[in-house]
Amino acid sequence: MAVAPEKARGVIYEGTRIPTPIPTILRVSDELMATGDVMQVNFGPNHPSTHGVLRLIVDLYGEDVVGLEAVIGYLHTGFEKSMEQKSWWKAITYPERVDYLSFQANEMAFVMAIEKLLEMEIPEKATWMRMCLCELNRIHSHLVWLGTAALEIGAISMFWYAFRERETILDLFEMVTGVRMHTRYFQAGGLAEDIPTGFYAQARAFCDQMPKGVDDYESMLDKNKIWLERTVGLGLLSADDAIALGQSGPALRASGVNWDLRRDQPYLAYDQVEFDVPVYYEGDVYARYRCHMEEMRESTKIIRQCVDRLEKMNGQPWIADDRKVVLPPREELHTSMEALIHHFKIVTEGYRVPEGEVYITIESPRGEMGCYVVSDGGAKPWRVKFRAPSFVALEATATCMHSGFIADMIAIVGSLDTVMGEVDR
Amino acid sequence: MSYEGVPGLVETIEAHGETTLVVDPARLLEAARHLRDAEGFNFLSDVAATDYLGWGEGEVSGYVGSRTGRDLNHPSTFGLQAIPTKKPKRFSMSYHLLALGPSPRRVRLQAWIGEDESVPSVIEIWPTADWHEREAWDLMGVGITGHPNLKRILLEDDWEGHPLRKDYPIGGEPVRFSEAE
Numbered sequence: 001m002a003v004a005p006e007k008a009r010g011v012i013y014e015g016t017r018i019p020t021p022i023p024t025i026l027r028v029s030d031e032l033m034a035t036g037d038v039m040q041v042n043f044g045p046n047h048p049s050t051h052g053v054l055r056l057i058v059d060l061y062g063e064d065v066v067g068l069e070a071v072i073g074y075l076h077t078g079f080e081k082s083m084e085q086k087s088w089w090k091a092i093t094y095p096e097r098v099d100y101l102s103f104q105a106n107e108m109a110f111v112m113a114i115e116k117l118l119e120m121e122i123p124e125k126a127t128w129m130r131m132c133l134c135e136l137n138r139i140h141s142h143l144v145w146l147g148t149a150a151l152e153i154g155a156i157s158m159f160w161y162a163f164r165e166r167e168t169i170l171d172l173f174e175m176v177t178g179v180r181m182h183t184r185y186f187q188a189g190g191l192a193e194d195i196p197t198g199f200y201a202q203a204r205a206f207c208d209q210m211p212k213g214v215d216d217y218e219s220m221l222d223k224n225k226i227w228l229e230r231t232v233g234l235g236l237l238s239a240d241d242a243i244a245l246g247q248s249g250p251a252l253r254a255s256g257v258n259w260d261l262r263r264d265q266p267y268l269a270y271d272q273v274e275f276d277v278p279v280y281y282e283g284d285v286y287a288r289y290r291c292h293m294e295e296m297r298e299s300t301k302i303i304r305q306c307v308d309r310l311e312k313m314n315g316q317p318w319i320a321d322d323r324k325v326v327l328p329p330r331e332e333l334h335t336s337m338e339a340l341i342h343h344f345k346i347v348t349e350g351y352r353v354p355e356g357e358v359y360i361t362i363e364s365p366r367g368e369m370g371c372y373v374v375s376d377g378g379a380k381p382w383r384v385k386f387r388a389p390s391f392v393a394l395e396a397t398a399t400c401m402h403s404g405f406i407a408d409m410i411a412i413v414g415s416l417d418t419v420m421g422e423v424d425r
Numbered sequence: 426m427s428y429e430g431v432p433g434l435v436e437t438i439e440a441h442g443e444t445t446l447v448v449d450p451a452r453l454l455e456a457a458r459h460l461r462d463a464e465g466f467n468f469l470s471d472v473a474a475t476d477y478l479g480w481g482e483g484e485v486s487g488y489v490g491s492r493t494g495r496d497l498n499h500p501s502t503f504g505l506q507a508i509p510t511k512k513p514k515r516f517s518m519s520y521h522l523l524a525l526g527p528s529p530r531r532v533r534l535q536a537w538i539g540e541d542e543s544v545p546s547v548i549e550i551w552p553t554a555d556w557h558e559r560e561a562w563d564l565m566g567v568g569i570t571g572h573p574n575l576k577r578i579l580l581e582d583d584w585e586g587h588p589l590r591k592d593y594p595i596g597g598e599p600v601r602f603s604e605a606e
């Protein structure tokens with residue numbers, strides 16, 4: 001879909017709509033309050049369309065939303081504190097559960113942080129497989145978003161179509177890692193296991209199926225009058241406001257900011273694959289939806305290129321050969337005392353990571369996922385902090401809800417693509 | 426890339442390909458404004474507070490277990506690789522900045538504060554700091570001055586203590602119905 005050329009950056013609306021003095025709270029004006037017709041309602045925390053447990057305190061003047069405050073924390077589980085108590089390689093399981101839809105992206109951010117502190121080189125095969133799985137994960141996350149966000153505004157059948165392709169992706173994950181979600185497949189140094197035979201054929205079949213799937217979704221939504229009425233021109237966010245509010249991912253690109261970490265600050269081997277970064281300039285719910293759709297097509301392209309490369313790497317190592325960090329190969333345990341000792345040491349005591357602090361950012365399905373790790377040279381992380389894109393996305397609710405209706409709130413909050421597990425951590 | 430002109434700059438650290446600018450907390454706001462307006466760091470990616478209580482107090486382990494080290498019943502107690510460098514104060518506040526534009530750069534703006542000290546809020550420079558700073562206050566108990574709405578964000582309003590501090594025990598919350606009341 002072509003981008004309207006007359007929509008230059010920053011003309012979505014004049015000036016800024018970020019509320020002052022508190023950027024995340026929309027306050028009711030005194031005149032409205034004086035009318036006595038403002039009603040305050042609690043939306044959530046237990047409501048099917050809050051993508052988890054989000055509470056919005058909404059001030060209503062008739063159908064108009066005149067005040068809004070988001071209250072979070074209902075899913076706070078203290079991941080960061082728990083990780084400080086675990087050895088490095090056990091802590092890898094935690095980031096996946098932080099955002100249960102983009103588990104592999106989160107896991108990779110943390111693993112990359114460990115590798116950066118260890119100054120470790122990882123084999124080419126692991127790099128490309130990580131990229132392949134992260135893109136599959138992106139499609140998976142976008143599909144769940146599409147299914148649930150459309151479901152909330154009435155497009156019920158979308159959910160079943162989106163979950164049809166999602167099932168295929170989960171089958172692929174199961175084939176590679178043994179589990180469908182929270183795969184724990186990335187190790188510091190590479191991958192936990194070799195890629196199974198048969199993965200490439202099935203991944204290719206998926207790459208053939210996926211674009212047709214996106215065509216299906218588009219044919220159901222793109223010309224659907226109800227869908228257009230409920231998404232076009234709603235939840236506006238200008239480029240400058242989006243940057244000031246720290247938005248990232250599809251929400252940022254839908255506001256006309258041409259920014260994607262995979263292209264602009266490449267990690268893994270993203271500088272060696274060809275893909276486009278979809279940018280839309282309308283800054284509304286519909287533009288965010290379009291961004292998600294286009295990104296699924298682009299991810300399919302990347303997966304195809306990854307599979308092509310990986311197929312030529314048969315027989316190559318999938319994990320670095322560093323016995324102080326990486327578990328020795330299983331077969332060596334029966335013949336080599338040395339390998340047995342290393343295995344025992346890593347399993348019981350873990351490995352130590354040199355002192356230092358690093359900040360890793362990757363483009364997760366939801367935007368800029370950051371992972372700040374501090375090590376004191378011991379066997380456990382000293383401090384882990386996640387920059388959760390969903391947490392930041394919710395900060396934009398008050399700005400996006402500017403002069404909106406209560407019914408639009410569902411569509412707008414949904415379009416910001418938040419996962420509450422990640423917001424509350 | 427030189428950051429000589431940053432107000433209140435104490436130290437520039439280059440490590441792991443990342444730049445850390447340590448600034449005087451009293452001049453943090455000036456430094457932040459300079460970085461945004463003169464250096465183009467328009468995007469605040471993250472604010473991370475870290476507690477360094479007990480940093481480097483563990484011993485370096487040798488082959489024989491050290492006094493505070495190795496306990497076979499508690500894995501991962503086998504000491505440090507080396508004694509880490511001393512930290513100036515108990516808490517660090519790290520602001521991860523990004524210059525989002527044609528020539529992207531990242532920098533970490535860092536300020537060190539003691540237990541009863543506080544940092545100024547950067548909310549007027551980057552509005553996204555609102556929730557990040559509330560989180561730093563809520564979980565780490567770092568004082569933030571000038572924040573218009575500094576209250577707990579992830580925990581309940583009547584929560585006691587700041588769980589990410591090193592002196593806050595894990596499993597520190599009372600478990601309901603665990604004993605006769």
